[in-house]
Amino acid sequence: MTKVLVTGCAGFMGSHVVDECLAKGYEVIGLDDLSGGYEENVNSDATFVRGDILDHDLVESLFEQHQFDYVYHLAAYAAEGLSQFIKRYNYNNNLIGSVNLINAAVRHKCKCFVFTSSIAVYGTNQLPMTEDMIPQPEDSYGIAKLSVEQELKVTHEMFGLNYVIFRPHNVYGVRQNISDPFRNVIGIFMRKILEEQPMTVFGDGEQTRAFTCVRDVTPILVSSVEKQEAYQNTFNIGASKPYSVNELAQEVAAALGKELQVEHLPARNEVVHAYADHAKVEKILGYKDTVSLKEGIREMAEWVRTIELKPTKSFTSIEIEEKLPPVWKQYITS
Ligand SMILES: NC(=O)c1ccc[n+]([C@@H]2O[C@H](COP(=O)([O-])OP(=O)(O)OC[C@H]3O[C@@H](n4cnc5c(N)ncnc54)[C@H](O)[C@@H]3O)[C@@H](O)[C@H]2O)c1
Known part of the structure; x- marks a missing residue:
């Protein structure tokens, strides 16, 4: 049976990702420290682990125990405006925490790592924002997200870890x-x-x-791992x-x-x-803003x-x- 890890499973988008994964028949392990989510959000058919992505021993033991096929990494503190005032917290949680997961995904030969970045990576850019623009993040949250994106790229080149990056907005x-x-x-x-x-x-x-309704976004995030054409790609997604x-x-x-x-x-x-252009996600992943x-x-x-x-x-x-x-x-x- 396909086994997946969903980080941030007790949060808003993560809990919808858990539901979608279960609907596909995946076995779901959810990790969340409840810093911004609630246990009641987690579907009872998933295995909930309360813990911090910064706890690399815990992360390693979960990968060791479950040998995940796919990782959906949504855990983050997504307070963009506040991030400039909590820089250390932001980079620890949103960047170093992500690196712990990437390390474990490489070591355990995970088949694909799905990451929720953000259109915050674009900063003030031409509109609509398209994936081929040079990112110019204007705050620490956007910089952390862009760093994880770049880390995934170099990790793929060095170790072959497949990834799909989504840049959602205002979900x-x-x-x-x-x-x-x-x-x-x-x-x-x-x-x-x-x-x-x-x-x-x-x-x-x-x-x-x-502003983007979650129902339009999470099914595409979840099914992206089934489409090889999506691998090593970055997609804007949203209304x-x-x-x-x-x-x-x-x-x-x-x-x-x-x-x-x-x-x-x-x-x-x-x-x-x-606001962003969504032609790429529409073409490759069949996204529709409904x-x-x-x-x-x-x-x-x-x-x-x-x-x-x-x-x-x-x-x-x-x-x-x-x-x-x-x-x-x-x-x-x-
Ligand atoms: N909602 C949006 O509009 C939006 C837009 C772009 C990107 N995103 C990204 O999507 C993801 C999900 O966002 P959301 O809106 O569902 O936020 P959310 O706060 O509802 O969910 C995030 C979850 O991560 C958990 N978490 C945070 N730090 C953690 C840690 N160190 N260890 C374990 N768990 C931790 C929180 O407890 C929370 O349950 C985030 O990565 C966010 O940056 C969201």
């Missing part, structure tokens, strides 16, 4: 963490509405993103139509049946417009109404406080 949907004030704009908006507070928008809200954050706020308020209430905060340092923003947001809103709100996440070890957006200071504990 949302059922099981997204809505308790982390540092990331996931749709989750932040929904939580604010549920707590009867205005939605907080950085700057004028005219920055644009193409094609960009919306402004102001338009998004309107959709979220409407989906939760509330009046639009927005509080504008000082602009932060971020890429203003980001879920409209309205439909996807309504689906997530229905789910959000049914869940118990978890405490808001705080962050203990900020490494640089200079230029930290003031709104985040309330969530920093020392």
